[in-house]
Amino acid sequence: MKQLRDILVRLANVLFTLVLVGCLLSFGLLAVGPHVFGYRTATMLTGSMEPGITPGDVVVSVPRPAQDVKVGDVISYHIPVEDHRVETHRVIEVINNEDGTIAVRTQGDANAEPDPWTATLEGDTVWEMQAVVPWIGNGIRALRTPFVQDNVFWAAIGLALMLGLSMIWSRNEDEEELMPTPAPARLPVSVPAATEASHASYVAALTTLAEDLDPDYAVFYAGQWREMLPSRLERVSAAVDTRDFDAAMDSVLSLKVSSASVGASDLSDAAAFIEAAVRERSWETADSLVAMLPQVAERSQQELVSCLAA
Template identity: 50%
Template sequence: MTTALLAPLARTTDIAITHRPARQLVAEPRTAGLGTRAARLVGRWLLRLVVTVAVLAFGVLAVGPHVLDYRTMTMLTGSMSPVIDPGDVTIVTPLPVAEVAEGMIIAYHIPIDDHRLVSHRVVSVEHGADGSVTVETKGDANDAVDPWKATLQGDTAYEVRAVVPEIGNAIEALRTPVVSQALVYGAPALLAGWLLLSIWRPAKVEQDDDTEGDRA
């Protein structure tokens, strides 16, 4: 009787000793996987941030001017630095020509040469008897007043209301052939991969949970 009772106790002890190292071995990969999970989480949020910023930029620059009362322009020179640097995008809104005043930064076509569009600060305003408005302007970074007087055409002028730094450079980069081709073919591929990962990830988590339950 004594021998029969001792034998099962010895087997139970052997099983317990064998089982404990197995739990320790399983815990190590789980701890090591925390870094991978954290990296995936950071990657997902970075991707979402990039997509959100891209959507907002597209809305402000491409959609907004068609549905709201403003326009966007890219600054090409440093004549208004540091207020507006080359590559910055300005947001301009209309106002009546009669309300143009000194100190405003307005966008208008110069009256000489190629009649290019400039955004400079108004330094003087003259109101004609016929209702015309003539302005003198100056770039903040220039030493002298612009060498012309411009009579603003029409009833509407455009005042610079906001500046979006550097985004004009990004727009120009997107227009290059290499980047354009990469966006045409790469963006859909990235979107498809993101959707596949979103579909696949919950199944993987469920499988991990089932495996942990079996181990427990």
């Protein structure tokens, strides 16, 4: 199952990356580029310029003075007949009219005969081909087909779902890696006795608070912790009794962090054991640990008072 999930995640990421890169490149070439760099793009629809330009290629043209056009140039211009569409063909003759205008005759490289018209260039500039980008035009034309337009919404929804699932699975894997694995053999079976090391932890924590903040605030904070300890214990007990996972995690983490901040290492460790049991939904183990909390808390308060008095 995990192997299949990994394959789907990779597939979704690859598809999303390819679509994103393709969209960005197409948008930059067709929408942004002409405004920034002053070129024009046109999709070749026929094979009249093969093999140099094939159907579906995008022709990139830049403006140049009309008077500089010469035989051999490939230009894009409006034909003077029918629908006046834009045609991209090679110049085979340049005609300087008496009125100062310039006309051209053109022919497709793949055509046996010249185009059956003479086109007068409009304005002072002509658009000359500078580059050909293959295949992009095919994608644009495909997007305009009824089938794609009718189904693109569902395709986008499917891609979004695949991306969303890949993100959820990746996040779950990260959480599993970060989640501590409980060690039942290490769970305490009795309340440990007070030691010099536990007393030293209070001194170190309160000294840190005094140095980082203020000595008076360290004493005030320790007093606040003592006042709030009973309510914290009640929250842990109630959450474990009702098997409320979210409430249990919230209350036990609050107890663990606040106890560590004043140096109550035994109480903080006990909270950590409860946290591990709750994560594994081992509620019976959590019940046993919660039952020992009042004793640990009572001794922790006594040690804190002793430390403050010293």
